[in-house]
Amino acid sequence: MSTQETVGPLSTVTETLSEIGFDEAELVEATADWRLRAELGLSSVETTELQLALKQRFGVTVDLWDQDDYTLGRLAELIAEQRSGS
Numbered sequence: 103m104s105t106q107e108t109v110g111p112l113s114t115v116t117e118t119l120s121e122i123g124f125d126e127a128e129l130v131e132a133t134a135d136w137r138l139r140a141e142l143g144l145s146s147v148e149t150t151e152l153q154l155a156l157k158q159r160f161g162v163t164v165d166l167w168d169q170d171d172y173t174l175g176r177l178a179e180l181i182a183e184q185r186s187g188s
Contacts, residue, residue: 111178118159122151134175138166160185 116129124142138144144152153166162184166172172180 111182112174114160114181115174115178118152118155121159122148122155132174134173134178136174137171138174138177139171156181 112132112134116132119142120126120129128142132142136142138149138152149166153164156162156164160181162181164177164180164184166177
């Protein structure tokens with residue numbers, strides 16, 4: 103997926119993070135290579151909240167526990183892939 107194609111889905115990821123309580127000012131600075139835990143500092147509770155929010159908001163199932171630490175870009179790609187049926 104190109105950078106251009108990731109921008110829309112990336113904003114959906116940051117909007118969802120904002121909805122679960124992350125600082126919008128910090129999320130404005132977020133790039134596709136930011137990791138959920140390393141750069142954003144998601145706790146296990148926040149990881150679970152994000153996983154549930156993605157399911158409720160987009161109808162997608164992303165197992166955030168199947169990898170050490172997703173980047174925002176990879177998470178955006180997974181959402182876009184599931185929503186498009188790929």
